Amino acid sequence: MDVVRRAIPTETSAPDGTTNAYVLGRDPALLIDPAGCPEDLDELVERHGVEHIAVTHAHPDHVGAVARYAAHIDRPVTCWAATGHEDRFEDATGVAPDATFTDGDRLSLGGGTVRIVALPGHAPDHVGFAVTDDGPAFCGDCVVRDGSVVVGGDGANMRDYLHSLDRLAALDPPTMLPGHGPPIEDPLAAVDRLRSHRERRERRVKDAVDRGAETPDEILAVAYEKDLADVRALARDTVIAHLEKLDADGELSWDGARATPT
Ligand SMILES: [Zn+2]
Numbered sequence: 001m002d003v004v005r006r007a008i009p010t011e012t013s014a015p016d017g018t019t020n021a022y023v024l025g026r027d028p029a030l031l032i033d034p035a036g037c038p039e040d041l042d043e044l045v046e047r048h049g050v051e052h053i054a055v056t057h058a059h060p061d062h063v064g065a066v067a068r069y070a071a072h073i074d075r076p077v078t079c080w081a082a083t084g085h086e087d088r089f090e091d092a093t094g095v096a097p098d099a100t101f102t103d104g105d106r107l108s109l110g111g112g113t114v115r116i117v118a119l120p121g122h123a124p125d126h127v128g129f130a131v132t133d134d135g136p137a138f139c140g141d142c143v144v145r146d147g148s149v150v151v152g153g154d155g156a157n158m159r160d161y162l163h164s165l166d167r168l169a170a171l172d173p174p175t176m177l178p179g180h181g182p183p184i185e186d187p188l189a190a191v192d193r194l195r196s197h198r199e200r201r202e203r204r205v206k207d208a209v210d211r212g213a214e215t216p217d218e219i220l221a222v223a224y225e226k227d228l229a230d231v232r233a234l235a236r237d238t239v240i241a242h243l244e245k246l247d248a249d250g251e252l253s254w255d256g257a258r259a260t261p262t
Pocket residue numbers: 057059122123141
C-alpha cells in the first residue's frame with residue numbers, strides 16, 4: 001500500500017516542531033492527522049484520491065486542517081471519529097464526524113486494508129492504524145523514536161498507556177509511523193525503551209512519596225533531577241498520571257492533591 005508522510009510545522013511540544021500527516025492507499029486513500037495544509041499535502045490529497053479523513057487523536061497539533069480538507073476535497077469524503085469520542089472530535093476539528101470506528105474495524109483503501117487499534121492513554125480517544133498483512137502501524141503519539149511521550153492532563157491515563165504499548169508490541173509491525181519525528185524501524189525496541197522509561201519514573205515517584213513528598217510539586221523536586229523550565233507543567237501532569245496509576249495499583253494513596261504511602 002502507498003504510504004506518504006508529510007511533516008507539517010505546528011504548535012506542538014514535539015521537539016522538531018512538526019506533526020506528521022500521512023496519506024495511505026490510493027483511490028480511495030485515507031488522510032491521517034492533517035495538522036495543516038501545505039501545498040504539497042494538497043497535491044498529495046488530490047493525486048491519491050483521499051476519500052477518508054481520520055485523526056489518531058483530537059489533540060490540537062493533529063487536527064488543524066481537518067475542516068479544510070473535509071470541505072474542499074473534490075469528491076465525497078468520510079470524516080471518521082472514534083466511537084464514544086464524537087464530541088471531542090467535533091470540538092477539536094469543528095467538523096461533526098460522518099461515521100465512527102471502533103477497535104478492530106477495518107477500512108478498505110485502494111491497495112489494502114487498515115485495521116483500527118484502540119490505543120488510549122496519551123489521550124482517551126487515541127487510535128492506531130495497522131495496515132493488514134504485516135504492513136506498517138501508525139502509532140500517533142503512543143510512541144516516538146527519540147525522547148519520550150507526554151502522558152498527563154486532559155484524559156490521559158498511565159495504565160491505559162502501558163496497556164497500549166503492550167498492544168503495539170503484540171502487533172509487532174515491521175515499522176511504526178509516529179505522529180512526530182521519523183519512522184521507527186525497530187518498533188519493539190522503541191516500545192521497550194518507553195516502557196522502561198515509565199517504569200523507572202514510576203519507581204522514582206513512589207520512592208519520593210515513601211520519603212515524605214506529598215504534593216506533585218514536592219514529588220517533582222525529588223523525582224526529576226533535571227531543570228524542567230518550560231516543560232514543568234507537562235512534567236507535573238505526568239507525575240499526577242503516575243500517582244493515579246500507583247493509587248489504582250494500591251501502591252500508595254492519592255486524593256487528587258496529596259499522596260501518602262500505604
Ligand atoms: Zn497528542
